[in-house]
Amino acid sequence: MQISNYLIHEHRECDNFFAKAEELASRKSWEEAEKTFLEFANKTLLHFKKEEEELFPLFEELTGSSDGPTQVMKYEHDQVRGLFGKMAEALQKRDMQSYLSLSESMMILLQQHNMKEEQMLYAMCDRMMPMEKKSEVIERMEALKE
Amino acid sequence: MFQNSGLSLEQAPPISVVFRFFLAGSLFGIFGGVWLMMNGGSALDSSDSAGVVMTHILTLGVMLPFMFGALEQMLPVLGGVVIREPVKTAIRTQYPMLVGTIVLLCALRTSSPEAYLVAAILLSLAIVPISLKILSSLLAVKSHSSSSRGMGLALFNLLLLLFIALRLLAARNGLGGGEYYPELKSAHIAFGLYGWIALLIVSVSFQVIEMFYVAKAYPPALSHYLPPSLVILAIANLIGALHYPPLMPWLEGAMQLALLIYAIYTLERLYRRKRRAPDTTVRFWMLSMLSLSLSMLISIASKIFTPAPELEILNYILYFSFASGVLFAMTYKIVPFLTWFHLSSEGYLDAPMMHEVISPAYGKYHLWIELATILLAILSIFVPALWTLTGASMALSFIWLTIAVGGAWRKYLYTHRHSKRFDMGSFRL
Numbered sequence: 001m002q003i004s005n006y007l008i009h010e011h012r013e014c015d016n017f018f019a020k021a022e023e024l025a026s027r028k029s030w031e032e033a034e035k036t037f038l039e040f041a042n043k044t045l046l047h048f049k050k051e052e053e054e055l056f057p058l059f060e061e062l063t064g065s066s067d068g069p070t071q072v073m074k075y076e077h078d079q080v081r082g083l084f085g086k087m088a089e090a091l092q093k094r095d096m097q098s099y100l101s102l103s104e105s106m107m108i109l110l111q112q113h114n115m116k117e118e119q120m121l122y123a124m125c126d127r128m129m130p131m132e133k134k135s136e137v138i139e140r141m142e143a144l145k146e
Numbered sequence: 147m148f149q150n151s152g153l154s155l156e157q158a159p160p161i162s163v164v165f166r167f168f169l170a171g172s173l174f175g176i177f178g179g180v181w182l183m184m185n186g187g188s189a190l191d192s193s194d195s196a197g198v199v200m201t202h203i204l205t206l207g208v209m210l211p212f213m214f215g216a217l218e219q220m221l222p223v224l225g226g227v228v229i230r231e232p233v234k235t236a237i238r239t240q241y242p243m244l245v246g247t248i249v250l251l252c253a254l255r256t257s258s259p260e261a262y263l264v265a266a267i268l269l270s271l272a273i274v275p276i277s278l279k280i281l282s283s284l285l286a287v288k289s290h291s292s293s294s295r296g297m298g299l300a301l302f303n304l305l306l307l308l309f310i311a312l313r314l315l316a317a318r319n320g321l322g323g324g325e326y327y328p329e330l331k332s333a334h335i336a337f338g339l340y341g342w343i344a345l346l347i348v349s350v351s352f353q354v355i356e357m358f359y360v361a362k363a364y365p366p367a368l369s370h371y372l373p374p375s376l377v378i379l380a381i382a383n384l385i386g387a388l389h390y391p392p393l394m395p396w397l398e399g400a401m402q403l404a405l406l407i408y409a410i411y412t413l414e415r416l417y418r419r420k421r422r423a424p425d426t427t428v429r430f431w432m433l434s435m436l437s438l439s440l441s442m443l444i445s446i447a448s449k450i451f452t453p454a455p456e457l458e459i460l461n462y463i464l465y466f467s468f469a470s471g472v473l474f475a476m477t478y479k480i481v482p483f484l485t486w487f488h489l490s491s492e493g494y495l496d497a498p499m500m501h502e503v504i505s506p507a508y509g510k511y512h513l514w515i516e517l518a519t520i521l522l523a524i525l526s527i528f529v530p531a532l533w534t535l536t537g538a539s540m541a542l543s544f545i546w547l548t549i550a551v552g553g554a555w556r557k558y559l560y561t562h563r564h565s566k567r568f569d570m571g572s573f574r575l
Contacts, residue, residue, distance in 0.1 A: 015360045015420070019360040019420040019422070019423075023421070023423050025423075026422075026424060079491070098499065100423060100506075101500050101502065102499060103423075104501065105483065105487070105499065105500050107421075108483045111357040111358060114357065115353065115357065119226075119294070120226050120289060123289035127288075127289075
């Protein structure tokens with residue numbers, strides 16, 4: 001299996017939870033929105049953990065650089081983490097306008113980030129890593145828990 | 147000129163780079179509305195100089211700056227291409243573009259050879275250097291998506307379009323090639339409409355529709371082959387214009403059929419999108435794709451039946467609705483996001499949120515104004531007295547957009563000057 005297939009599938013899975021939570025919040029179904037938002041946040045954070053603990057170190061080892069694309073990706077992960085807190089606060093306050101405004105920012109931020117990963121970082125990983133290394137990384141990422 | 151590393155904020159272009167292009171495009175849009183008020187139905191008549199001026203207001207005045215502004219924003223994301231010295235590059239592109247467009251509009255009205263020459267030089271200076279730099283940088287990218295490849299092809303086509311325009315100007319001023327003038331003109335129009343505007347929108351949508359609206363990806367056959375097919379067909383159409391004109395309707399028909407299929411796929415994706423929260427930009431995309439579908443149907447039917455003059459004007463209106471719908475949808479996403487993103491990344495804790503930069507209600511009112519403009523334009527075909535009102539509505543639509551972009555820029559500058567900045571660097575280890 002390619003690294004990009006595995007991680008792109010996770011991006012799309014997170015997008016689905018995001019869209020559902022946003023729709024529920026726009027209908028003011030707060031309890032369900034909270035539950036779905038939590039799923040979205042947990043899945044996204046686990047995805048970040050997989051990248052930061054398994055994929056990025058390997059990428060840095062292969063390229064011999066730790067201040068290139070992976071540093072940008074980690075910085076963007078921190079920006080997304082910051083927004084999670086604000087979105088959760090808006091949900092707790094039942095503030096639909098704030099939540100929808102934050103979710104709009106989250107969506108574009110996340111999608112810009114995903115595009116960079118999918119088109120550059122994952123593609124580079126798939127090109128540079130031998131197949132057995134890819135399977136090994138995917139296995140290790142799969143073993144990680146929230 | 148370009149760099150491929152740096153932190154996220156350093157990769158994004160300065161806000162002024164994108165906003166200056168968007169503001170210039172919006173101001174030309176207002177001028178387009180005023181031009182329509184002044185000239186009525188002849189502003190949409192391609193055989194009248196007022197119509198040729200109108201077409202160039204919309205393409206060079208409105209679409210071109212919006213294209214460069216959006217490219218500056220999207221290239222770092224789609225291709226990892228960051229333009230160094232972005233403000234200087236933007237100024238070097240924008241000023242000759244602005245003056246060159248105004249001079250060309252005067253030349254089209256007065257037929258002055260000197261004005262044509264000045265316009266040709268200025269527009270070449272505006273378009274060629276930045277396009278070549280972006281293209282060479284895109285060529286160095288190892289992994290392309292359908293979007294980044296398509297955007298590169300659209301830029302390549304823009305250069306070819308400019309070349310055809312220069313050839314037309316030469317023919318018009320008696321410098322040879324005059325015998326091919328009508329065919330070259332027809333190829334120039336097809337190149338501009340399909341090989342540049344449509345190709346750029348198609349390429350952007352392959353990424354944007356799926357990601358921003360959580361919609362199903364386009365079929366790979368469509369996303370991989372549609373952009374190069376449009377390029378090949380547009381070039382074949384140009385060759386046909388010079389060597390075998392009877393081929394042109396078939397080649398144009400093929401482009402129109404391909405775009406009709408694309409529009410139907412896009413509408414289906416938007417309709418079945420997973421992101422269901424209310425969003426005016428989805429409505430703009432839907433209006434745009436419905437307009438494209440109808441426009442392409444009319445264009446194809448016109449090849450079979452002799453079209454009534456009214457249908458040609460209707461087609462013009464629908465194609466404008468296609469291009470402007472996407473332009474508005476993208477602006478209402480990009481402008482508030484960039485304002486929020488720059489301010490929050492720079493450490494302004496009270497950075498306005500996206501909906502505070504441009505409220506969803508503001509975008510919704512714009513949709514109604516745009517719908518009124520299109521409806522009035524269609525009615526004006528049959529009631530010419532309404533053209534003045536249509537022009538006023540079009541001007542209002544772009545005034546609305548100017549206020550949105552200008553207001554966002556003002557909020558950005560206000561926060562910069564009056565809010566306290568949190569030192570993000572002090573927390574980095």
